[in-house]
Amino acid sequence: MRSIIFFTIYVSFALCKDYSNYKVFEIMPTRQQLDSLMKWEFEAGIDFWSTGEANKPSRVMVSPEIEQLFLQFLNLNDIQHKMTIENVELVLENDKIARLNSRAKRNTFIEPNFRLYWSYNEIENFLQRLANEYPDLVKKDVIGQSIEHRNIHGVRVSRNAEFGKNPIIFIDAGTHAREWAGIHSALYFLHQLVENSTVTNELLDKVDYVFVPVVNPDGYAYSFTEDRLWRKNRRYVNYTCQGIDLNRNYAYMWRYRENSCAGTGYPGAYALSEPETQAMAAYMQSFKYNFKLYLSTHTYGSLVLWPFGFEFIYVKNHKEHHLMGEKFRDAIYEATGTLYRVGNSADILYTANGASDDFALAYANANFAYTLELPGGGSAGFDYPQSMIYDLVRETFIGYRQFGLHIKERFN
Known part of the structure; x- marks a missing residue:
């Protein structure tokens, strides 16, 4: 068995992009x-x-x-x-050995196991199990297909036979392939919402939820097997570069960047050029009749960011945005001591065009929209160590829950 483990590690290193x-x-x-x-x-x-x-x-x-x-x-x-x-390669090698050894010790994958990072197939199996076992709560949608023809899954969670009678909270993750911790935080919240009766009773009482746990399935799968640091989707652009940054590709205030296709922030040739963003835009807009809160989960930075990001322009209800973001921040700080910073995207960071939170607010009629940058972990930041992921998903749950309670109170 030990020789098999080391052979697996050797082969997986041989196949991966080298960051020496x-x-x-x-x-x-x-x-x-x-x-x-x-x-x-x-x-x-x-x-x-x-x-x-x-x-x-x-x-x-x-x-x-x-x-x-x-x-x-x-x-x-x-x-x-x-x-x-x-030398980044040494950091990635050590992290991968730790992950593979942890998998080997748990030779049977029993879902849901939030102490491990899951492959895309395992995520799909988890979502299907929820839909099968909780048909009165969970409806699974295939909202589109990626460049490489993987299904992009949406999950609707509601106690009502007619979805959307309650205020809708929409949570996504995995826009950027390498941000595994964000994906697993969203999955953990979905698990708690459906499979923990206390949470179900508290949060599904007067609110409906939508999840897209992996917006970029091709990129996520690629980061799992080929290039741990891959960020974009898998669009072939030309022989010198591949991939579009999906969080620069949404239609609201999209901006073309000439000679930028090799960079990690390439926005594509035109707005909504990618099947992933097309699917997301249509899915978001299908809920615009009662769309109250959009949360896009990323890593890393310990930030709660509200629109707009394309320019130094505040959304009209920016004061309420800020106050709700502070509730997220305070709930987590009181529970774990982790401190988030709350503010406008452009103010805290820099201007960025074509982002999903701006789109949700402007074109999908969301009342509130945030980008959550979860804390970094380990020496690589977004490369959150698997040994720490369970603590992070439980911490993020506290913040998600606070948002849910606020929307429940605000719109009922």
């Missing part, structure tokens, strides 16, 4: 320096692990090919920085 000599730098830009720094988001070989924020550390992975040019830029602009990871 990729480095990670912690960068502390001022507000004036931030805009010029974020232009590197569209450069090949540059990968922002934590989203840029003025006067706070940003973590950026840099390929060996562009390292000297990037360092010249930092030095010429007097941007404070330091190297935090000298």
